[in-house]
Amino acid sequence: MDASRANQCIGVFDSGLGGLTVVHRLMDELPAERIVYLGDCARVPYGTKSAQTVRTFAAQDAAFLMRHNPKLIVAACNTASAYALEHLRGHLPVPVIGVIRPGVRRALAASAGGPVGVIATEGTIASGAYQREFEAMSPGRTVLTGSCPLLVPIIEEGRSEDDPIVLAVLSDYLHALQRERPGVLVLGCTHYPLLAGAIGKLMGPHVELVDSGHAAALAVKTYLGEQDLTRGEGVSSLECFTTDNPQRFASVAERFLGRAVRAPQWVGTDELMCQTVEDS
Amino acid sequence: MDASRANQCIGVFDSGLGGLTVVHRLMDELPAERIVYLGDCARVPYGTKSAQTVRTFAAQDAAFLMRHNPKLIVAACNTASAYALEHLRGHLPVPVIGVIRPGVRRALAASAGGPVGVIATEGTIASGAYQREFEAMSPGRTVLTGSCPLLVPIIEEGRSEDDPIVLAVLSDYLHALQRERPGVLVLGCTHYPLLAGAIGKLMGPHVELVDSGHAAALAVKTYLGEQDLTRGEGVSSLECFTTDNPQRFASVAERFLGRAVRAPQWVGTDELMCQTVEDS
Numbered sequence: 011m012d013a014s015r016a017n018q019c020i021g022v023f024d025s026g027l028g029g030l031t032v033v034h035r036l037m038d039e040l041p042a043e044r045i046v047y048l049g050d051c052a053r054v055p056y057g058t059k060s061a062q063t064v065r066t067f068a069a070q071d072a073a074f075l076m077r078h079n080p081k082l083i084v085a086a087c088n089t090a091s092a093y094a095l096e097h098l099r100g101h102l103p104v105p106v107i108g109v110i111r112p113g114v115r116r117a118l119a120a121s122a123g124g125p126v127g128v129i130a131t132e133g134t135i136a137s138g139a140y141q142r143e144f145e146a147m148s149p150g151r152t153v154l155t156g157s158c159p160l161l162v163p164i165i166e167e168g169r170s171e172d173d174p175i176v177l178a179v180l181s182d183y184l185h186a187l188q189r190e191r192p193g194v195l196v197l198g199c200t201h202y203p204l205l206a207g208a209i210g211k212l213m214g215p216h217v218e219l220v221d222s223g224h225a226a227a228l229a230v231k232t233y234l235g236e237q238d239l240t241r242g243e244g245v246s247s248l249e250c251f252t253t254d255n256p257q258r259f260a261s262v263a264e265r266f267l268g269r270a271v272r273a274p275q276w277v278g279t280d281e282l283m284c285q286t287v288e289d290s
Numbered sequence: 291m292d293a294s295r296a297n298q299c300i301g302v303f304d305s306g307l308g309g310l311t312v313v314h315r316l317m318d319e320l321p322a323e324r325i326v327y328l329g330d331c332a333r334v335p336y337g338t339k340s341a342q343t344v345r346t347f348a349a350q351d352a353a354f355l356m357r358h359n360p361k362l363i364v365a366a367c368n369t370a371s372a373y374a375l376e377h378l379r380g381h382l383p384v385p386v387i388g389v390i391r392p393g394v395r396r397a398l399a400a401s402a403g404g405p406v407g408v409i410a411t412e413g414t415i416a417s418g419a420y421q422r423e424f425e426a427m428s429p430g431r432t433v434l435t436g437s438c439p440l441l442v443p444i445i446e447e448g449r450s451e452d453d454p455i456v457l458a459v460l461s462d463y464l465h466a467l468q469r470e471r472p473g474v475l476v477l478g479c480t481h482y483p484l485l486a487g488a489i490g491k492l493m494g495p496h497v498e499l500v501d502s503g504h505a506a507a508l509a510v511k512t513y514l515g516e517q518d519l520t521r522g523e524g525v526s527s528l529e530c531f532t533t534d535n536p537q538r539f540a541s542v543a544e545r546f547l548g549r550a551v552r553a554p555q556w557v558g559t560d561e562l563m564c565q566t567v568e569d570s
Contacts, residue, residue, distance in 0.1 A: 255340035
């Protein structure tokens with residue numbers, strides 16, 4: 011094993027806080043890793059922005075992580091995975107793992123055949139990325155999609171799963187999907203696991219929910235294991251950076267991470283712009 | 291009258307599309323003006339971001355407008371007005387009109403005494419800017435506030451005023467305000483006029499709604515008239531810039547502006563960062 015490479019960190023970026031659900035899973039699956047996280051909270055959300063804008067922002071986020079000499083970068087944002095993964099892979103000297111392919115692979119493993127469902131942001135659905143991955147891995151499979159623009163702001167507002175507005179919005183979005191009865195439903199946004207209980211109740215027990223972020227964490231574990239790059243020993247660590255107010259980041263982070271975040275650091279978007287993926 | 295100065299444009303910026311409701315009013319009140327608009331759609335919303343981030347973005351937006359040699363700049367975004375107006379006034383060589391003071395003045399003129407209400411984004415309410423303006427102009431007045439984080443995404447999603455989710459969310463936010471029965475309610479976000487019908491119905495006929503953007507347009511008219519800077523003759527024009535996809539801007543703009551927008555132009559956020567207010 012290349013111990014010095016194994017000791018390098020895993021870089022994770024997201025449009026904001028949602029990616030911490032992926033970090034949560036990474037810390038459970040790989041308990042000795044060093045993780046550096048960037049949440050672009052000053053420019054969140056990505057899910058309603060254009061492909062070009064998301065690609066530009068994702069490239070800046072990844073370039074920032076490169077300064078920390080990672081062994082691997084995780085694009086923990088579904089919209090960034092949908093629009094920017096190919097671009098990042100073409101320009102970065104380290105492997106990049108997104109959340110979409112792992113989510114699709116896990117959904118197909120859990121499905122007994124028949125239609126599969128995906129809910130995600132406007133941008134992720136419009137990109138067609140999930141549809142293309144399903145078609146590549148299971149040609150002809152019926153893929154039911156639903157874009158859910160209000161779920162991210164509803165979750166960020168801190169509403170609970172039994173809030174009547176949360177239930178009304180979910181019913182509105184899931185209505186068509188409920189009728190089609192897919193065997194699995196991919197939660198194609200890293201925020202959505204926070205509403206998994208309510209989504210599960212509305213879809214019913216015959217629908218298995220697949221958390222794309224958890225699937226990505228498992229894909230990272232497999233990759234590191236295969237490449238002999240798992241950090242087997244040592245104390246895990248999580249260093250967080252945000253482009254908006256670090257106090258606010260710290261106060262909301264626990265809901266996504268399941269534990270407190272220590273001293274997140276501010277990095278300005280102007281600093282992110284000083285370096286692009288091409289430079290790194 | 292200084293004809294050459296009167297011929298200069300009015301620069302208007304907003305976090306996104308909402309400021310077009312202010313442009314709509316400006317075009318009605320001042321039919322011969324040239325308007326240059328910047329919507330920072332790549333970084334929208336501002337209403338959930340920190341004071342420092344909003345101040346940085348607003349300074350960049352205003353610096354971009356300065357390149358068009360305006361006679362006046364309008365901060366059409368309530369959150370930018372709340373957090374950045376003083377900073378902009380301290381650094382720009384032209385007058386800057388925000389939406390908060392005009393809204394407060396108009397609310398007080400419409401109020402027969404008693405409590406006044408304001409609904410706005412999280413950032414605008416948290417800044418205390420409305421509360422301070424009311425206190426300065428009408429000391430001791432009871433000011434009831436409500437922050438409504440979901441209204442902007444709901445409006446941007448395109449839901450109509452009679453959509454059950456729109457009504458449920460409005461009822462939730464307006465519940466406490468309804469009980470207190472303020473004589474006026476300031477719509478302290480440029481998006482909210484699109485839901486004025488539903489808000490008016492929920493609040494009842496005894497509550498007068500004040501559109502802060504309309505109030506700002508009237509303040510611009512008064513200022514230009516007093517300074518002899520009104521462009522009295524000539525064809526009006528509107529030139530739009532956006533930091534995100536111009537096609538999307540054009541397709542959604544009509545809902546806010548009441549008419550079609552011609553050929554909006556893209557300007558990258560990296561280009562905005564090349565110049566700050568201090569440089570202009």
